[in-house]
Amino acid sequence: MTSLDPTQATSLNPGATKSLIAIGLAGLTLLLYQQVQSYNFVNFDDYEYILDNPYVRHGLSMDGLLWAFTHSYSFNWHPLTWISHMVDCELFGLNPGAHHMTNLLIHAANTLLLFHVLHRMTKALWRSALVAALFSIHPLHVESVAWISERKDVLSAFFFLLTFLAYFRYGRKKTAGSYLPVLLFFALGLMSKPMIVTTPFVLLLIDFWPLKRDSEPAVKLILEKIPLLLLSAGSCMVTYLIHSSAGSISTMPLSIRIENGLVSYVSYLWKTFWPIDLFCFYPHPLAGLGYNAVGAGLFLLVITSAVLIFARRLPYLPTGWLWFLGMLVPVSGIVQAGGHSMADRYTYLPLIGIFVLLCWGFTDLLDRVPLRARWRALLAIFLMLPLPAITYKQIGYWRDSVTLFQREIELTGQKHIGYTHLGSSYDLMGKRDLAIANLTEALRIMPDYEEAHYCYANVLMGKGDFVGAEKEFSRVLSRNPKHYKAWNNLGLVLVKLGREKEALSSFISAHRIKPDPMTEKNIQRLLNALKKSEGIR
Structure with missing residues (x-):
């Protein structure tokens, strides 16, 4: 029984209460996000992932399945994510609302899984419900759910949570047979998105709390994570090789990358408590952050020290805090790929640690206050009340490309990036005068962009x-x-100019940098045309 339990004075049995909570969580999630079923694809990876990808666009096929497992694409190797998009295209075609609803249903399933896993591990029904509610409705999670291309986020989270459920069962049985599902679900998660490579570390944290396995030899706990660590190492190696071969690994000084990482950690925490002015692309400062980085580092050090001091008395503190720190390491920017400094989507799983810390700490604090359980529950609801309204509004910015990038221009400090995104979107819509106007503005701000x-x-x-x-x-x-896309499109232009051999060279250059189904098709088509032309001559 917890201090938040409003059913203490009722005759509801625990099973019925848990079922009602689960129904409430699912209903809240679906109601909050239902607007996405009328939303469109956005010009932010959706075209590259789905609309311009023939293997995905044509639905399930043996060629598509083989491609998913044997090729990297768009700097990623995540075959299960590709297959999930193929299934959507097979069932719903290119209906964006249906693709959005798949993301939403997986997010709802993740919310229920998180609630179930936490309750099984801790026996704390209402605290687990609070964590799951925050996970469901927090504005920082909008990007992962409302953006079709972030299917990889919600899908990897699904297998991550199944890994935890399987690990809980393994902890009770400790047999080889009960360990196999842990390996299987973790491998499936890595094949959805490699960000979960730190899962073995997080499992060590839950060994300390809530599973309370710290009485077992530390060597034993570490050794049983070795198979998982090997999977993580393999995933890290594949990801690094893909980005390295494509030239997307940043060469900026390590000091700048570390400084940005420290500031990003604090920014994520700030946005957790004040989730205002969120947008799709936070550009990297590309320079040192000086005193801001020093202040951020000291802030993180102080909190970490305090958490470790109170670790024995409040064991959920180190688990929650180190969960947050550890899960963000792969996307902290120490190995920088891309031009962003941080991203809302990166918080989808790491924030679970902060939510656990807050909900357990909140209820422990209320235990010191002479308030009845129902008043405590009402207080918790009151504190969370602004979140659904902020989230609902944030979801609206993902309606279409124009809305998304107008929001970016409004908030970003590097407006040339936003104008470029918007100009490109107008081009895809066939509104070329608006495209030229926005791209001209981008080049006025940053002529060499x-x-x-x-x-x-x-x-x-x-x-x-x-x-x-x-x-x-x-x-x-x-x-x-x-720039493989520039090589490919230069090839298309050269074909139009009648310079087929130069065009073929351009297509081959694009394909060498990044094997791509479109460049494969362009090469084959041009080779056939050249053979036919030579035959006629």
Whole structure:
């Protein structure tokens, strides 16, 4: 019985209470996010992942399944995520609302799984319910749910939570047979998104609390994680090789990457308690953060020290806090890939640690206050009340590309990136005058911004100005010879200009940098055309 239990004075049995809570959590999640069923694909990976990917777009096939397991694509190897998108396309075609609903249903399942796993491990029904409610409704989780391309986030979380449930059962039986599901679910999670590589570390944390296995020899607890650590090491190696071969690993100084990581940790904490002004792309500062980084480092050190001091008396503190710190390490930017400094989606699983810390700490604090259980429950609801309203509004920004990137322009300090995103989106919509206006503004702000020149070249290609497009693509490639999309599109332009052999060279350059179904098709089509042409001659 916990201090938040409002059913203490009722005749409800624990099983019925748990069922009612589960129904409430599922209903709350579905009601809050139901608006996504009318939303569109957005020009933020959705085109590359689904609309422009023939293996996914055509639904389930043997070729598609083989491709998913044997190829990296868009700097990722996550075959189960690709297969889940293929299933959507097989069942629903390119209906974006149905794809959104799949994300939502997995998020709802994750909410219920989290509630069940925490309750099984801790026997604390209402605290577990509070953690699951925060997980369901927190605004920082909108990006993972309302963005179709983040299927990998919700899907990997599903297998992550199943790994924990299987581990709990293994802890009771400690047999080889009960360990196999742990390995299986973890492997499936890694094949959905490699961010969960720190799972063995988190399992060690729950050995301390709530499983209370710290009386067992530490060597034994570590040794039983070795198979999981080997899977993590393999996933890390594959991910690094993919990014390294594509040239997406940043070469900026390590000191800058560490400083950004420290500031990002504190930013995530701030946004947990004040989830305002969230948007889709937080650009990397590309420079040292000086006193901000020092302050962030000291802040994290003080909290970590306090947590360790109270570890024995309040064991949920180190588990929750180190869960948060540890799960963010793979995306902390120490190994930087991409141009972002942080991302809301990265908090989807790490924030569970903070939610546990808060909910257990909150109820322990209330135990010192002479309030009846129902008043305590009402107080908890009152404190959480602003979150659904903020989340509902945040979900609305993912309605379509224009809404999403207008929000980015409103909030970002590097507006040339937002104008580039918006200009590219207008181009895809066929509104080329608006595309040119936004891309021109991006280039006015940042004349040498590579991605704006690339998108501008695409607009010129769409308008039939192939000479101008060739000039812009060549400019992009002179600055970044590994821009595989520019190589591919330059090839398309050269075909239009009648320079087929140069075009073939461009397509091959694109394919060498990043094997891609579209470049494969372009190469094959051009080779067939050249053979036919030579045959005629």
